[in-house]
Amino acid sequence: MAAYKARLQEFDTVLSQGVIDIKKVRKLCFSGAPDEAGRRALCWKLLLHYLPLDTSQWNDTLNKKRAQYRHFVEEMVVEPARLSKNGSGNNHVDDHPLNPNPDSPWGSYFKDNEVLAQIDKDVRRLCPDIMFFQRGTEFPCKLIVDDPEVERLHRRVTHSSLSASSVTRKGLGITKMESSNRRSTTTEDYHPLPPGSEAHWEVVERILFIYAKLNPGQSYVQGMNEIIGPIYFTFASDSNVSHRENAEADCFWCFISLMGEIRDFFIRTLDESESGIGAMMERLMSNLKQHDYQLWNRLRVQELRPQFFSFRWLTLLLSQEFDLPDVIRVWDSLFADANRFTYLIQVCTAMMVMQRDVMMQNDFACNMKILQNYPPVDVQVLLSKATELVENPGENCCDTTNTEESS
Structure with a gap:
């Protein structure tokens, strides 16, 4: 116990400096980062290059990045959801659901749903060895749950029509990436929570959908849900209430950073x-x-x-x-x-x-x-x-x- 307390003190000493010594953070985390007091979440944000090493810049960075993510939610989730609920909002004849023009708002909406269908299937089975992802978050997205005009993402796709083995990843002779692992033994998918609340898997679904929208060349590839899951769990379990409340935005940016390093693994032409x-x-x-x-x-x-x-x-x-x-x-x-x-x-x-x-x-x-x-x-x-x-x-x-x- 004394040794563990000394180790916590080592972390605190390094993380309390005005300018973080990233080499010392790496050395400490290599042997395992402690969960207590959000130390692991903070270390991951540093190691994934989300937070600058100058601690005086942390608040500005967090405020800016969280506001930017909120804008993404409004632009890519909330506004299209209102479109589907109320129509185009004008009387132009080319703005209707049957418009064959792929550049129309409706064309984009339906194309997005093809990607969303795969995301929805995958996140409903995320980390079945724990109950966390099917539980409700204490901080559901108010832009969505407080607005009756906004349709939740999972309602945009008909989940019951999806096959559990419908997607294959071609290249190198590999089929389903999720095959033959002991963690995917669950047969039941996670269900949505009642209006006004959101399960953690729904939050992850939104992050992945926005990522796919921002990266149309790559979009969403099966398996990305497994990459984002541990990051989101770590941030959403932070003991700091403010950090938990912003776990979605912080996770998004750390996921962006990590995918920047491993994205070539998910691009078949680069195999x-x-x-x-x-x-x-x-x-x-x-x-x-x-x-x-x-x-x-x-x-x-x-x-x-x-x-x-x-x-x-x-x-x-x-x-x-x-x-x-x-x-x-x-x-x-x-x-x-x-x-x-x-x-x-x-x-x-x-x-x-x-x-x-x-x-x-x-x-x-x-x-x-x-x-x-x-x-x-x-x-x-x-x-x-x-x-x-x-x-x-x-x-x-x-x-x-x-x-x-x-x-």
């Missing part, structure tokens, strides 16, 4: 580029070969390709491999690493190395099951193993002579 997911999978297998040649060769002989399992690991930053509290702990280290994706490669390598004894004996099917449904593990032990790999970059723990090992 084989240096910044794409294909290159990341090559780096992962090269790293495994360096640290455990025999295991790498076992997977090679079995033709157990990284596309079969690591596509989801890398694209979604391991958010579907562990329960939410463990994901958040892993993300402390990922966000704290100055070369963030280098450490992600090490964590994924450690996941395979920690299962080497059984995988060296298993056949293809059993190994595939392990990698697609990773067994429960103490993430602190996993991260320690990943750090050990970092500290021993040239160490090859196994004999490399038997290169023609049979399956």
Whole structure:
């Protein structure tokens, strides 16, 4: 207990400086950020480049960014909702729902609904291992819940017509990114709350919809809901009431920042580029070969390709491999690493190395099951193993002579 209090004091000392020493923040968060008093939420806002290092600029930054997000809500959610409720608001003959012009307000409205339908399906199943996202937020968006003329986003799509397996992600031979993970065992979708209130999943839906509107080239891609979930949960659980009240806006900007770093993973045309997911999978297998040649060769002989399992690991930053509290702990280290994706490669390598004894004996099917449904593990032990790999970059723990090992 004394050691933990001393650690909290270390965080407080670093976070109370007039100008934050980001290297010290990274060093502290790499070993895990504490939830108490909103320390983790604050650290993530710094590590995701939302807050400037000069603390005297924090209030101005927050006020500006939160006001800008409110404007996005008004422009992209509230105004179109009023259009659908009341019509175009004028008598021009070309402003009606059957207008074939794709540039008309109605054309845009219906096109948006195609994206919204996928977002709605995904957020209704977000983090089923906890009850948080189906509960009501204490701070529903007043622009929406207080205005009877504004239609809530989920009412714009007919959820009952959506198929749970309707979307595939083409490229690299990968189908559903959410397939075969133990966290998606729920069969019931979250339901909307009564008028005047909003569930947390509805808030996440709004953030993702606005992101898609602002990024029409990329729009929304299945799996982004898994990226935003841990960030929103962390901010909406902040002990500071003011920060909880603005969790939606703050989460939006941090999500924007994080997606700026990993957006190439979600763009199919960049799969084989240096910044794409294909290159990341090559780096992962090269790293495994360096640290455990025999295991790498076992997977090679079995033709157990990284596309079969690591596509989801890398694209979604391991958010579907562990329960939410463990994901958040892993993300402390990922966000704290100055070369963030280098450490992600090490964590994924450690996941395979920690299962080497059984995988060296298993056949293809059993190994595939392990990698697609990773067994429960103490993430602190996993991260320690990943750090050990970092500290021993040239160490090859196994004999490399038997290169023609049979399956």
